[in-house]
Amino acid sequence: MLIQYLTGAFIIVLGAVHFALLTFAGGGYDNALKFSTVVFTYTAYGLAFELLLAALTFHVFNGFRKVLTELHQGRTYERAVTWALALAGGATFLWGTRTVLVFLGVIG
Amino acid sequence: MAEGQAVGRVELKFDPKILEGLGKPLKTVTFKVYRFDPSRGEGVTYSTYQVPIFRGTTVLDALLYIKERMDPSLTIRYSCRMAVCGSCGMVVNGKEMLACKTQVEGLKSDTLVVRPMHNLPVTRDLVTDFDAFFKKHRAVLPYIIREDVDVNIDREYQQRPEEVVDYLMFANCIKCGLCYSACPTSATDEMFLGPQAMSQAFRYVADSRDDGHRQRMDVLDSPHGIWNCHFAGSCSDVCPKGVDPAFAIQQLKGLLIFRSGYLKKKRPAPNVQQKRELVPER
Amino acid sequence: MARAPKPTNRNMAGVYQGWIRFWNRNFERWLYTMHRVTGVGVGIYFVLHIWETSNAATALQLGDPAVWEGLMAFLRNPGAHAGLLLVALAAVLHSLNGVRLLVSEQGWLIGKVKRPTYPLLPSSLKGAQRPLGVALVLVSFLLTAYAFYQLFVVGLGW
Numbered sequence: 001m002l003i004q005y006l007t008g009a010f011i012i013v014l015g016a017v018h019f020a021l022l023t024f025a026g027g028g029y030d031n032a033l034k035f036s037t038v039v040f041t042y043t044a045y046g047l048a049f050e051l052l053l054a055a056l057t058f059h060v061f062n063g064f065r066k067v068l069t070e071l072h073q074g075r076t077y078e079r080a081v082t083w084a085l086a087l088a089g090g091a092t093f094l095w096g097t098r099t100v101l102v103f104l105g106v107i108g
Numbered sequence: 109m110a111e112g113q114a115v116g117r118v119e120l121k122f123d124p125k126i127l128e129g130l131g132k133p134l135k136t137v138t139f140k141v142y143r144f145d146p147s148r149g150e151g152v153t154y155s156t157y158q159v160p161i162f163r164g165t166t167v168l169d170a171l172l173y174i175k176e177r178m179d180p181s182l183t184i185r186y187s188c189r190m191a192v193c194g195s196c197g198m199v200v201n202g203k204e205m206l207a208c209k210t211q212v213e214g215l216k217s218d219t220l221v222v223r224p225m226h227n228l229p230v231t232r233d234l235v236t237d238f239d240a241f242f243k244k245h246r247a248v249l250p251y252i253i254r255e256d257v258d259v260n261i262d263r264e265y266q267q268r269p270e271e272v273v274d275y276l277m278f279a280n281c282i283k284c285g286l287c288y289s290a291c292p293t294s295a296t297d298e299m300f301l302g303p304q305a306m307s308q309a310f311r312y313v314a315d316s317r318d319d320g321h322r323q324r325m326d327v328l329d330s331p332h333g334i335w336n337c338h339f340a341g342s343c344s345d346v347c348p349k350g351v352d353p354a355f356a357i358q359q360l361k362g363l364l365i366f367r368s369g370y371l372k373k374k375r376p377a378p379n380v381q382q383k384r385e386l387v388p389e390r
Numbered sequence: 391m392a393r394a395p396k397p398t399n400r401n402m403a404g405v406y407q408g409w410i411r412f413w414n415r416n417f418e419r420w421l422y423t424m425h426r427v428t429g430v431g432v433g434i435y436f437v438l439h440i441w442e443t444s445n446a447a448t449a450l451q452l453g454d455p456a457v458w459e460g461l462m463a464f465l466r467n468p469g470a471h472a473g474l475l476l477v478a479l480a481a482v483l484h485s486l487n488g489v490r491l492l493v494s495e496q497g498w499l500i501g502k503v504k505r506p507t508y509p510l511l512p513s514s515l516k517g518a519q520r521p522l523g524v525a526l527v528l529v530s531f532l533l534t535a536y537a538f539y540q541l542f543v544v545g546l547g548w
Contacts, residue, residue: 144399146398146399152399201414202411202414203414203415224401226401226402226403226407226408227401227402227403228401229398229399229400229401230399230401236401273503273504273505274503275503276505276506277503277504277505277506280506280510289403290415291408292403292408292409292419292422292423293408294403294408295402295403295404295405295407295408295409296402296403296404296405296408296409298402314503338422338425338426338491339418339422339491339494339495340416340418340419340421340422341416341417341418341419341422341512341514341515342415342416342418342419344416344512344514344515345415345416345419345512345515347510347512348510349506349510350506350509350510350511350512351512352501352512352513352514354418354500354512354514354515355500355501355503355512355513355514358494358495358496358497358500358514359497359500361495361496361497362495362496362497362498363497365496366496
């Protein structure tokens, strides 16, 4: 639960950074989504995105797990839900990391 | 439906003069009451009654009126009729309340839907089975725990008036179950401890005479324990004795995470024998 | 002593009565429902967003900006931006209420213990966390208004 709080706080800070980059970097929202701006932002702030991804993946999938285990109880059900969400979370995290690594030039 | 007509097997007649001592009825309120009888295997139905309401009529008065003059098969649980025993908890028009404490006039409605409290199995009509509720209460070890409890049984423990205030409002819990019924987590999670058990855990943790917070924290810091509370606050909203379980639970969370909060380093209160010099000589 | 027969009516309040039906109850109950709904909503958006932004990496890998620009052009319409606005509202509400929960679940801003006197009103529902809750909802709507400006006026040229 402590991790849920900490990742939440982390997400607010890094999310604000992400939002600020989107709104103000590159001269406004309409420019922010141009391919050249996107490439520049990701290469410069790749690490920040990666940290935001890690925090968000944990917070989101742990949140889903809480909602689902409150809906129904039982040892098999809870274990199944935890594993399914851990796998889904892992997949999401890996796919997002792939995006960051491509931009940082590590894979590609 | 005329007064005196029964829903059920018995025809009742009474002399209307009996009612004269109550004054003039202010209005007639329609009561739709939840009926469930497991021995009949029919499922849940709602019976409708027209009840005259006088000045000061409580929901309990109205239900007893129905039971005495219309339908003796209506099953309710009540005892003290003054909000100290915690027997008559029920849900009226969607909100939990003690039937003996709630004035029908105060509800400002001409139709009242009365159903038993949520999240506890229904034994019959408005009566619920409190077994699971008490089991969870016992699970948080609701008694003073300290190492020297067998050693000094003939001496009282010291406690200053300020230390009593620390836990007094939580000690007022009458175990009526209204908070457990109102809690959104208890609505779907049968294994959740419930606001009553957790507020009583806090009542003992906050008591300066107690030294058992470690054992209780282990019970609370478990799956389906304290972390499934999300501070919806409805428990405190419906509590008839102002116990404020939401407050207790958030304080416990603070203690669990950072071991801080308004209870700093605790020591169990010494007993009078150990601190004889503080007892005034007569 | 005879025991009552084993009950057959579990009588759980369920999702509608327990999670959804907040209108007849206290303000914090509304914040609870809202926190849950926005959390699930933003969570689903998050997964979709990770897929969406991975197209930019694909565009870089293939050396073809059109993969990305095409997707952006496809999404540059009032419907998609309205969806994004809802996501923005949900994210802000969830974040700010999360801060409120973080604070009050440490035992702060929830009033004080006091000797019980009539009327027996709960102090946690009168503590500073309630005006904080009202304030955060208002701030969320203000920030969403700003998001509307960015999404529609700047983004779509309204």
